[in-house]
Amino acid sequence: MRGTVLYAPGDVRVEDRPDPRIEQPTDAVIRLAASCVCGSDLWPYRGIEPVDGPSPMGHEYVGVVEEVGSEVTTIRPGQFVVGSFFASDNTCEICRAGYQTHCVNRQPGAPTGAQAEYARIPLADGTLVATPDTPADDLVPGLLAASDVLGTGWFAAVAAEAGPGRTVAVVGDGAVGLLGVLAARRLGAERVVAFSRHADRQALAREFGATDVVTTRGDEGVAEVRELTGGLGAHSVIEAVGTQESMLQAIRATRAGGHVGYVGVSHDVSLPGEELFSSGVHLHGGPAPVRRFLPELIDLICARQIDPGRVFDLELPLDQAAEGYRAMDERRAIKTLLRP
Amino acid sequence: MRGTVLYAPGDVRVEDRPDPRIEQPTDAVIRLAASCVCGSDLWPYRGIEPVDGPSPMGHEYVGVVEEVGSEVTTIRPGQFVVGSFFASDNTCEICRAGYQTHCVNRQPGAPTGAQAEYARIPLADGTLVATPDTPADDLVPGLLAASDVLGTGWFAAVAAEAGPGRTVAVVGDGAVGLLGVLAARRLGAERVVAFSRHADRQALAREFGATDVVTTRGDEGVAEVRELTGGLGAHSVIEAVGTQESMLQAIRATRAGGHVGYVGVSHDVSLPGEELFSSGVHLHGGPAPVRRFLPELIDLICARQIDPGRVFDLELPLDQAAEGYRAMDERRAIKTLLRP
Structure with missing residues (x-):
């Protein structure tokens, strides 16, 4: 072959x-x-x-x-x-x-x-x-996305406890981050803030349900999220990059008691204990257990809901x-x- | 004065x-x-x-x-x-x-x-x-404990999601760790494993509801907890020390998908991103919001239930x-x- x-x-x-x-x-x-x-x-x-x-x-x-x-x-x-x-x-x-x-x-x-x-x-x-039946050909890309990037973005949104009444920020505008936007919205988030500096990705983020786009990053981006949330920070932040900068951006954009769901594969990340301690955030992530979500995601895709x-x-x-x-x-x- | x-x-x-x-x-x-x-x-x-x-x-x-x-x-x-x-x-x-x-x-x-x-x-x-009334003098020490160490141990147990059916391990045998044992048991944990090498603290841990005592620490202690839990690790781990060694011990003693509640004030801690990512644990902690728990803790103490x-x-x-x-x-x- x-x-x-x-x-x-x-x-x-x-x-x-x-x-x-x-x-x-x-x-x-x-x-x-x-x-x-x-x-x-x-x-x-x-x-x-x-x-x-x-x-x-x-x-x-x-x-x-x-x-x-x-x-x-x-x-x-x-x-x-x-x-x-x-x-x-x-x-x-x-x-x-x-x-x-x-x-x-x-x-x-x-x-x-x-x-x-x-x-x-x-x-x-x-x-x-x-799948329940052999899917129509135009459903194949969606089902393929479920195999990793959708399942991973979905897990990140669940780990970040995205839900009704919540503001969710998404660090990373690759496929996982973009599908994190879709997942957060589908899980009921009131507001979804996408960090992105690329017009095509911003457009897709909006199509997937982003209500706001922030084009700055690092501490500047954090300040914008805080401004959008009455100074408090987002309830939930999805991290879909895996670098030191993106992890700190995610932690700092989250309010105390809020949740960071991180799925970017960590590369040379080292989290400072004092900062993490004083942040008061919840941190959960890792390699996404996509299998957990597959039955639900396949149903949503085959029903053309996402x-x-x-x-x-x-x-x-x-x-x-x-x-x-x-x-x-x-x-x-x-x-x-x-x-x- | x-x-x-x-x-x-x-x-x-x-x-x-x-x-x-x-x-x-x-x-x-x-x-x-x-x-x-x-x-x-x-x-x-x-x-x-x-x-x-x-x-x-x-x-x-x-x-x-x-x-x-x-x-x-x-x-x-x-x-x-x-x-x-x-x-x-x-x-x-x-x-x-x-x-x-x-x-x-x-x-x-x-x-x-x-x-x-x-x-x-x-x-x-x-x-x-x-308090509802002026408390009897012998209740004063308990109420004083509620002011910090009990409230902190309680928060750690809640952050670690201690509860029915769960095995909870506790890193640290100071007052906070010992009261984390009490909190975990009170929250319904099935099994509470206290790490301690001091006879007096082991005795108090058992009085507070510890079912097992592990006298080793670091990776040796982790191996003992894994052995006690069918190789999987504890569902919940309370960290009440705040050093690099104790944080890694807590993370490594927790099963994938389990919860670490950390309240030891971090000193020179730096968490390796790759290890945290692959662990799949939940991490939550920081300065304990003792105030959240005070009404409930005061009631339990005044009713002489703890x-x-x-x-x-x-x-x-x-x-x-x-x-x-x-x-x-x-x-x-x-x-x-x-x-x-």
Whole structure:
């Protein structure tokens, strides 16, 4: 099959790779309907994370089940399924508490190599959620978004306790931040403040329900949020970047007793204890347990109540994956969808 | 009047000081029934926090109202009152959300100098809570504990979401940690694990409801808590120390999706972003909004349903405050009560 491999920073190739096969009796193999490039794929692409030899890329996926292992009981060949970036059994105590990314049997980064024609999904029964029917083609981008960026933005909004009567600020205008806006609004937030300096992203943020856009960042941006909230700060802040500056911006934009939901993968972040202590905020986040939200998100998408697929502003055939990476790296695209 | 003043590390004196007077129309002056030495008083006493010239000491207090300012409407002379270490109006939006230590009109460290015969309390209506009647003398230590260490331990247990079915671990066996044990149990926790290496504190922890005692600390202590919880970690962890080691111990002893309630005043703490991100815990804490809990705690104490005054294992006349500090510094006493 064809699949994407990162050889070195900036060097992404689509090449022939071995067809995935059932390796464990709990596996499934799916034929991908679509895949995409993640903001987190840009860390190694930009050389900020080391590239350890040729690496198959991609962890967001939707597709049709081709084959299942002998112990798979609920997922069946022919079903259209959505999964996420951590395989989980969905039955252990941690999964049942809604933290499938910390499942006691989790397989992080499973699958790797989903920017491809086929993928092997471990723990298929726990990891995959089937759609009620085979979805119309125009729903595929939304379902693909549910696989990571929507589920992650949704978790951030839940972690930030976005809800009725609340003002929610969103740090980060990538796909996760933008879908954090959508989630906050959908969860009932009264006011959603998007931090963004890019006209296209501001427009999409407004389409997703942002009521205010702040174009400054850092302490200047914090001051604007405080001004919008009677000097108190936002009730809820979503952090979707993962740098020291963005984390401090999120904490400082939150009122005492408010909630920060952080999902930007931390890179060189070190939180000063004294400042955190005196802030009085709640802090929760980490790798999003997307699986927790998949059934609800699939329903909302299939009922056309939300359209998270709008974050894909570039669609390319899989063979042009390299251009998809370049466009995101150069901020010409918010998110690239790849069709095998 | 007589009052305690810290001149330099290790140098506490009781001397004549000016009588407090009504300065603002929202002030009250109270005659102290009892005061005490706080674990946080030991930071400057030990020279870990700088001593900026002679400093009146003490911020925990109960007593009888002597006089009120012209704008005080609910607090009256003759009432027995309990306050806490931050004066707050208890009417602003932040107070109403339960974060009185972040009141928009707060006066941190007010009163200072409560290890004395009298104290001026700003924002008396918002800060002070009167007991139903003048309490029996043996209830005074418990009410005094409510003023800080009980309220702080209680907040930590609430922040850690201690409750039915939960296993709660408590890092720190000072008065706050021990009262965190009491709070966790009272809030319904199924199992309470106290970290302690001191026989007297272990005994009091068990009296307050600890079901298990762990005598190791750091990663060794974390491993013991994980062993007690089927490898998962505690649902809730109370942190009542404030050092780098204790914060990491608390985070690492908590299961993914669990809650850390931290109230140890942070000293040189720096939380590594990557570890916090991958832990998946909730983090909440800071200066405890004791005022939120005072009405409930006063009721429980006056109804003799809890006896938090048990943390005072040394009682001295005010004039012997220096010995009270020494005994706590040398860990001969958990907490010293001072009678003016």
